[in-house]
Every structure is written in C-alpha cells, then in structure tokens.
Amino acid sequence: MEHPGKLIFAPDLVLDRNEGKCVEGMVEIFDMLLATVSRFRLLKLQCEEYICLKAIILLNSGKSELHTGVSVNHMPHDYH
Numbered sequence: 001m002e003h004p005g006k007l008i009f010a011p012d013l014v015l016d017r018n019e020g021k022c023v024e025g026m027v028e029i030f031d032m033l034l035a036t037v038s039r040f041r042l043l044k045l046q047c048e049e050y051i052c053l054k055a056i057i058l059l060n061s062g063k064s065e066l067h068t069g070v071s072v073n074h075m076p077h078d079y080h
Helices: 026-042 047-059 069-078
Strands: 006-010 013-016
Touching: 006 026
Parallel strands: none
Antiparallel strands: 006 013
C-alpha cells in the first residue's frame, strides 16, 4: 500500500511531514528519509536487498572515518 509523502515505521505508526514540525530538525530528517525511500522505489529494491543493506550499514557503523590515503587503500579489506 502506497502512502505518498508519508513514512511507515510500523503498521500503526504512519507519519507525515507536518507531524515532525514540532521537533527541531525533524523536517529535514523526514525529507531525507522520503528521498531515500523514493530512490529505493525507483531502483525497485526488494525487501531482501533492503535488509542486506541495513545489515551492512549497522555492521560497519563502528568503523572510524578515513583520515589518510593509507586508510583508503585498506578500505576494501576492512568493509564487507
């Protein structure tokens, strides 16, 4: 089921942009999430692919930032 302009976090938690206005910075985050969802739809991303992307992001979230060229050279070995 499509809900244009809304984000579905759970079956009973559907938010639109106006509901985020009461929290500072929430509208910007909401817009970024909507843009990401739109790109996923354009790519026809399957649920399984989304879950894999989510797992990769969560598993690599503790990696430190790249500061040197040496770090960049080692990056393919560090990230999976």
